[in-house]
Amino acid sequence: MAVSEKVPEVIRRTRAASLVRPATGLWAWLLQRVTAALIFIALGAHIWVLHYDKAGDEITYQGVLHRFGSPWLVTMDVALLVTGIYHALNGLRAVIFDFNLSAKAQRTVTLALTAFGAVVLLFGINTLMVFLRGSPFLW
């Protein structure tokens, strides 16, 4: 009781608010770790199935269609797309922000990277649909 009374009101309120509504940077930091772990699993499976299993065989379209035939693998690759794009672009965001940007520039960079990520995600899912149903889903 005595200790909590010594904490200034503004700090006490900030702490309480940060528990209810954590700052976006905290979620970005946590998600960067979570996506790292997911990428570790998904990328490991992706590289093993598509590049290492029978390494040295000539890589052909039919062969990849055959290897990629399982819907589970395609689902896992969609997960790799989502987590990979987030991890890569949030990483780039951290690198760019280290160059002392203004708050306005930071918002612009975040918006631009988010838009870029959305485009790359749609593009990637579009390609993966070829393996799932024989043709891309956008055209």
Added chain:
Amino acid sequence: MQVTKYKYTDIWPTNYAFGMWVWLLHRVTGVILAVYGVAHLVVISYVTIGTGGKDFNDIMRFFHKPYLVAFEVVLIAVAFFHVLNGFRIVLFDLGIGVRVQKQVFAVLMLVGAGLFSWAVWALLPAFS
């Protein structure tokens, strides 16, 4: 060499501490992997959609040259460094091993060297 005649002495490379080089390398490898990831997606997508596989087979034959597979070996090294150092960063975030960070780095890089050797060995058939 300790450089002090510049204002920003802490960002002068010869003044970097050990962890600073690792931090910089993590960023550089991260940017390389991000650029490669997008390039990989665009190239594979471009040759997968539309032509029924002819473009795909052509580009795979193009990439199946020893000096281009060598680039993939470099990429494997970059990826292993980023993964293992990322693991080290997560450990530090959890408050584990901060006091022995150089030893943790050395152990992880030894693990990385082992994994890298295995990966290159497994990729040897692709060089032929």
